[in-house]
Amino acid sequence: MPKTTLLAIETSCDETGVAIVEREGSAIRVLASQLASQMNIHAATGGVIPEVAAREHVAALQPMIKQVIAASGRTPEQLDAIAVTVGPGLQPALSVGVNAARTLAYAWDKPLIPVQHLEGHVYSALLQHEAGEKNATQFTVPADDEIFPALALIVSGGHTQLIVMHSHVAYEVVGSTKDDAAGEAFDKVARLVGLPYPGGPAISALARTGNPQGFAFSVPMAGSQDLNFSFSGLKTAVLYAWRELSSTEQAERKADIVASFQHTVVAALALKTAQAMAEYEPKVLLLAGGVAANTALQEKLTALAQEQGVPLRIASGYLTGDNAVMIGLAALFAYEQKRFISWQQIDATARLPIGAFQPQ
Numbered sequence: 001m002p003k004t005t006l007l008a009i010e011t012s013c014d015e016t017g018v019a020i021v022e023r024e025g026s027a028i029r030v031l032a033s034q035l036a037s038q039m040n041i042h043a044a045t046g047g048v049i050p051e052v053a054a055r056e057h058v059a060a061l062q063p064m065i066k067q068v069i070a071a072s073g074r075t076p077e078q079l080d081a082i083a084v085t086v087g088p089g090l091q092p093a094l095s096v097g098v099n100a101a102r103t104l105a106y107a108w109d110k111p112l113i114p115v116q117h118l119e120g121h122v123y124s125a126l127l128q129h130e131a132g133e134k135n136a137t138q139f140t141v142p143a144d145d146e147i148f149p150a151l152a153l154i155v156s157g158g159h160t161q162l163i164v165m166h167s168h169v170a171y172e173v174v175g176s177t178k179d180d181a182a183g184e185a186f187d188k189v190a191r192l193v194g195l196p197y198p199g200g201p202a203i204s205a206l207a208r209t210g211n212p213q214g215f216a217f218s219v220p221m222a223g224s225q226d227l228n229f230s231f232s233g234l235k236t237a238v239l240y241a242w243r244e245l246s247s248t249e250q251a252e253r254k255a256d257i258v259a260s261f262q263h264t265v266v267a268a269l270a271l272k273t274a275q276a277m278a279e280y281e282p283k284v285l286l287l288a289g290g291v292a293a294n295t296a297l298q299e300k301l302t303a304l305a306q307e308q309g310v311p312l313r314i315a316s317g318y319l320t321g322d323n324a325v326m327i328g329l330a331a332l333f334a335y336e337q338k339r340f341i342s343w344q345q346i347d348a349t350a351r352l353p354i355g356a357f358q359p360q
């Protein structure tokens, strides 16, 4: 069985990621990976400023590539291809990774693999790692008939989607948010009540001490037959409820309001996931993206999957947020299909659907 070794780069938002992954048969190993977070820089401004993110990527990326290659025990000659996130994301940030990948592919004469960011999130959950393993570096590729059709719930700062896969690197988006993404709603509500950026982890921690029934927010899109989401109305409902409180009440009831908000987001996600499971009868349910780190959401989906007798796969802890390992994992399957692009044609694309590179 030939080995496939890929270098993967991710710079779509505020994390610079570089990884080298290798596949031999059904075994995949992460040979080396690094992640540089810009979280502290963006926390100071309460959100990500694209040009600032791009500048940080430029400073971090070059040394990381050198170090990751050195740590992998492989030489550039041994790499089979270079994979990079081309979108969606912040245009100036994406461009840094795309231009680095373009240059390396040209200089080393390697194929270039364009990866859509959400493909990475999907593959971080699809491939089997040791259960409970927080820092998985070894994965097993399951047999196709064990996993397809697969249903993925991708919840991140920029996206909330339900995706059905009938085979590798082929995606059908069956539900999306009509406005804010789930993570974005967490970030905006956190900012409203004075919690730090990013809002998800802060809300999730404070919600543990609050009453999720303290405020009755209605579950968005509960009555709709489709599989879409909407979180902007809920965010406004939280804003109005918050404004009605005196400053003493705000201090007393902050945990209750964020717990009730989180409870409602989780209920909306679980409701549409259940509807999609009934419709598509998946063999596995996947949960990935930054918001997949949320324990309330994990618990709710675990219960739902158990009820339906479908295994739930959640990305290994360090792979829920953005990283290059997941980009490398997805790229290994794109490589099999020779999904390459020339260095002249590759382009950072801020808005890019997940099916962008599959044959029509």
Ligand code: KG4
Pocket (backbone or CB within 6 Å): 013, 155, 156, 157, 158, 159, 182, 183, 184, 186, 187, 198, 199, 200, 201, 204, 289, 290, 291, 292, 293, 294, 295, 320, 321, 322
């Ligand atoms: O996937 P990700 O790292 O970046 C994007 O591709 O967007 O997701 C980041 C999002 C942020 O909105 C952050 O607030 C949210 O994931 N997040 C969480 C938690 N940890 C991160 N949301 C809820 N609960 C968490 N524990």
Ligand code: ZN
Pocket (backbone or CB within 6 Å): 117, 121, 156, 157, 289, 290, 321, 322
């Ligand atoms: Zn992401």
